[in-house]
Amino acid sequence: MANLKEVKQRINSVASTQQITRAMKMVAAAKLRRAQERILKMRPYSQKLTAILDEVVSSMGGELEIAYAEKRPVQKVLIVAMTSDKGLCGAFNSNILKTTSGLVSNEYKGKDVTVLPLGKKAFEFFTRRDFRINGDFFEIFKDVSYEEVRKIASFAMEGFIKREFDEVVLVYNHFRNVATQDITVEQFLPMGSLNTSGTEAKPTDYILEPSKEYVVQDLVPTALKTQFYKAVLESNASEHGARMTSMDKATENAAELLKELKLMYNRTRQAAITSEILEIVAGANALEGN
Structure with a gap:
């Protein structure tokens, strides 16, 4: 059985760790509230913009x-x-x-794959392994803003237009709630919803000036950059939700461990007291016998 000093040290260590995890949970909760507000405001705008674009393109019947x-x-x-x-x-x-890694090894096996890591963990992971990477934008989450995300989206879009990439895929966590984040593999380019060749023109209620072609050519890049920005915000909110949940569980586990250690401490202390009493009694009996 461990001595009292060792048990006391473990209790202090776990209590200190519990304070840290509780503080990290509170910080993550504060960051999550801000990130959640941003993604909840972005989703309706992104969805409406995509819907408008789809309707306008459908009304053209593959003309453009x-x-x-x-x-x-x-x-x-x-x-x-x-x-x-x-x-x-x-x-x-x-x-x-x-x-x-599964996409590279399975679905795109034999293809010329470049990984664009966003976030330090992805950058470190793919740098240590035999992956071709572009590490120009991995520090994006230090300050998430539309202007910074727009640069990354523009890089991917220009690469697609110049035929440097035939397909662009986003892999991120979709924020559902604090405890649930869904892994999402989303095709960014080509824009599958805009493949309208051979379709009949559908009527639309929009009045477009100066022309449908001009509006579509302006809307498409904006919609793509908004889609990319929404994915980054989803990932950012998911990170804080996952960290808050993880630290909450760690705090609960520390509380359970403290409970067990305190019980062990009391038992060890009681055993030591009992042992001292037995020694005293044995000494007293020996003196009486003499």
Whole structure:
């Protein structure tokens, strides 16, 4: 049985760890509230913009060829993997890394694949392994803003137009709630919903000025950048939700461990007292016998 000093040291150590995990949970909760507000405000805008674009394109009946919707044989692929900069958020990062590695090894096996890591964990993971990566944007989560995300989206879009990539895929955690984040593999380019060749024009209630073509050419890049920004916000909110849940569980586990250690401490203390009493009694009996 451990002595009292060792048990006391373990109690102090676990109590200190519990204070840290509780503080990290509170910080994650504060960050989550802000991130959740941003994604909840972004979703309706992104969905409405996509709906408008789909209706306008459908009304044209394939009259306009859209470069971002061009489908061609897939030989060169860009995979954008979104993780966090820090750990202590459960399986948040490992799920993304495992999914991305699976895509490279299975679905895109034999293809020319480039990984664009967003987040320090993804950058470190793919740098240590035999992956071709572009590490220009991995620090995006230090300050998530539309302007910074727009640069990354523009890089992917320009690469697609220049035929440097035949397909661009986003791998991220979709934020459902604090305790649930869904791994999402989303095709960013080509824009499948805009493949309208051979379809009949559908009537629309929109009045478009100066022309449908002009509006579509302006809307498509905006819609793509908004889609990319929404994915980054989803990942950011998911990270804070995963960390908050993880730290909450860690705090609960520390409380359970403290309970067990205190019980062990009391038992050890009682055993030591009992042992001292027995020694005293044995000494007294020996003196009486003499």
